[in-house]
Amino acid sequence: MSLVVKNLSKTYGSIVAVNNLSFSVDEGSIHGLVGPNGSGKTTTFKSIVGLTIPDSGEILLDNEPLLGRGGYRVRGKIGFSPETIELPLWLTVRDFLYLMARLDGLVKRDSEQLVENAIKEFRLGEFADTRISRLSKGQKKRVLIAQALIPEKRVYILDEPMTGLDPEWVVRIREILRSKANRGSSVIVSSHLLRELETVIDSVTIIKYGVALFTGKVDDLTSTIGGLGVKISVEVDNKEKALRVLLDSGLRRVEVKGDSIEAIVDSKEGVDRVVRKLVEAGVRVYRVNTVTATLEDGYMRLLRGK
Amino acid sequence: MLNYSIIGVVEYEVKRLKYKKSFYFMLAIALLPFVTVAIVKYFNLEARGIFPVEESTHLWLYLYGTPRNIGSGTMLSATGIAAYMWLFASLFGGDSIASDIEDNGIQLILAKPLTRIEYLAGKTLSLLGVFTTVYFLGALSSLISAYIMVGPQAYVYLVVILPLVTAVSSIPITLLSAWIGGYTRSSLTGLLSGIGLYFLSSTIAGLVGFTGGDRFFERIFDYSLLDPIRASTQISTATVMYLTGLHKIVFPRIGGVHPTYDVNKLFIGSWLNLVVSSVVILFLMVKWFSRKSF
Structure with missing residues (x-):
């Protein structure tokens, strides 16, 4: 197992966002995290990447704990693209990608090289030196996904990556995710576009009110309709x-x-x-x-x- | 200690400040002494006896905003960049965390391999760096302007020390504004809180001073040493007085006694206040920030 989430719980005041959630993601596989709005998907992602501190539970990446002291170093193995497309609008695309690489702890030369790779792979060349504020919704989304996917990581977490993308880029992102998984990385994706998601994921966790209703292979879910028959x-x-x-x-x-x-x-x-x-x-x-x-x-x- | 992640945050913050209008406003204030020179020369104010001030060899210190003595060119020093330290601290501090929350940059930054303390350290270091640089430009322009107006200046070595002192003295207001801005997720609230705290503490200091009668200024200074906002706004002036060998301030009184005030007390007290208040504010801020969800 590459990433293991064990008995994760998080409450915001009286609201239970995640309730004793457990699931795991195999190395080299793409895992879907699906559920209705407010089911706890984003809170789960935020707990994994350190934006939220869970009340209890454990998260392991390659058997190393992500929570608690020292967890932030393990977080360096994760590429994260949040749900929102709000980005620092004052930056150019190139500056944004460069600063994200620098925050990953890369030296200047490696960061610059990474930016060039991102611009090439995500075809950002024509607006690389344009301020983010001038980009369309879909272009912003590409930039956001690029900063998460370009560095080589053990796990990639993408919250609603397909939203706002045109069909060509939905297919392209799907190809990139598959190639990442084929190279041994694990990918966790959330999406409300279930038909689209089904074409790319190997396993899935379905959550509602922060509780896992199903976790396992997609085939196990579809052949028994979620264990119902x-x-x-x-x-x-x-x-x-x-x-x-x-x-x-x-x-x-x-x-x-x-x-x-x-x-x-x-x-x-x-x-x-x-x-x-x-x-x-x-x-x-x-x-x-x-x-x-x-x-x-x-x-x-x-x-x-x- | 200073790892690549902190450097990354510093780069991020410096780049952000470069796009801010308030940065250019601060830069303009730093270069204001050159405007003073132009006015003095254009209206020939030297010949009309308006310039030089009493202590002409110290003119640059007044232009920088740090009056060396009470009642001597204090109006002139009110236009100097150091006199607006509280404003810049509120402007940049109030915005530093809040803007990252507003534009979602914080989600991207904190998901990177750095601790929240490293994030705060990067933010503080970058603000200190930018403040020191602009205050240095302010000190330099003051020195050059004063030289053009009245000739050679004394205490030139302070051009290097003063900007750092002014930048460091802004820590309590910067941190408080950053904290309030981050807590309320609003840059404007952070800015207004910083400015509000400054005026509130000034008003309280004034009221306390009034209760002192003839000892009005002494009461203000004594009280200020207990107040992190007031104390931090007078550190640059106290340091100039101390380093230029002025150990007593004489408060001018019309037709009465001229009370004196011990500069050493002001110098040591305000620095002590800066260190203690900065540590306390930083401790409480880190405690809040390390548990916050973004």
Whole structure:
């Protein structure tokens, strides 16, 4: 494990932002942190990068503690892009990237080299010497992500990186994140654009009210719809009879959708049992599909189901 | 101790100040003595007896804003850059943390591998550096202007010492303004608090002075030694008096006794106040800042 968050809790007055949250991110993988607004994603990120001091819990990066004395040195292994696109508007893009590199503890020459790399990789050349105040929202976002991604780090944390970017840059950022992961770094991303996020992440933690509802591989979530079961779609000769059989069998979320009936079965093994019951009841089954759930399906089911 | 991260914060802060209008305002005040020269020469004030002041060989000290003696060119010294130390300390201090919060720079800076104490140290060092540089320009322009107006000047070595003294003396007001600005997340509140504290302490010092009757000035000075704001605004003057061998100030009184005041007491007291108040304010500020969420 590259990054481990254990029993993290943080309250602001009477508001519980994060409640006993635990998850881990494998080396070389991209992890999604998703949840509704105010679910504690940003507080979790801020706790990892030292902007917020949690009430309790532990955060380890390569087995080294990030919290407490000495944690700030370990933080040097993290590249961070916050959610907001508010930036020091008085700086030029070049000056901003240079100062961020200097704050990373790099010497002048290395910082300058890093700036050139950032300008090249993020195609910032045409406005490198322009003040940030004159950039568009999308351009600012690129600059913000560039300062986090350009230095070589063990972990990259990006809070809502896709928001405000045009489709070309969404794809480009996705490619950059994948190449970082392929080189052994870990990436944690939060986003409300779940379809977009699903194309890039390997694992996910879904949180609500600061509590983890699910943490694990995306495949585990989508194949069981967040642990709630397997979604099936059956086409039969007698829908009314089939509906009765399925409801009597105790299946959940049984719905007629066009020519087929959809329902949630507890497990993959349960699918055979359902088909057998339908056949025994004299229903002719034309087709059975297990519907592959998306991250969005899993997310919605989890949020509504628990 | 002075690592690359602190240097990074210093670079960041200096670059930020370069874009601020208040920096150029301070620079203009530093070069104001040249305007005085132009006025004196243009209106030929020397021939009309307005110049030189009583102590013409010390004129540059008055132009810098540090009157060497009470009642002698004190009006002139009110235009000197050192007399506005409290204003610049409030302007730059009030803005230093608040502006990073306002433009979100603080999230990017504190996520870097540096401690919050290193951040505060970088901020303080950069402000001290900028203050010293501009005060040095102010001292230099005062010296050159005085030379043009009245000829050779005494205590030239103070051109190097005074700017540093003025910069260091601004620490309590700078820190207080920075703290209040950061706490309220507003540069304007930080600035107004610094200025407000200065005027409040001046008013209190004046009221305390009135209760002293004939000993009005002595009461003000005695009281000032207990007040970090007042004490810090008179350190430059106290240091000039002390280093130029003026150990007693005689307060002029019309038709009465001329009370004297011990400069050594003012010099030692105000420096002691500076050290103690700076340490206390810094301690409380670090305690607040190290637990703050951004």
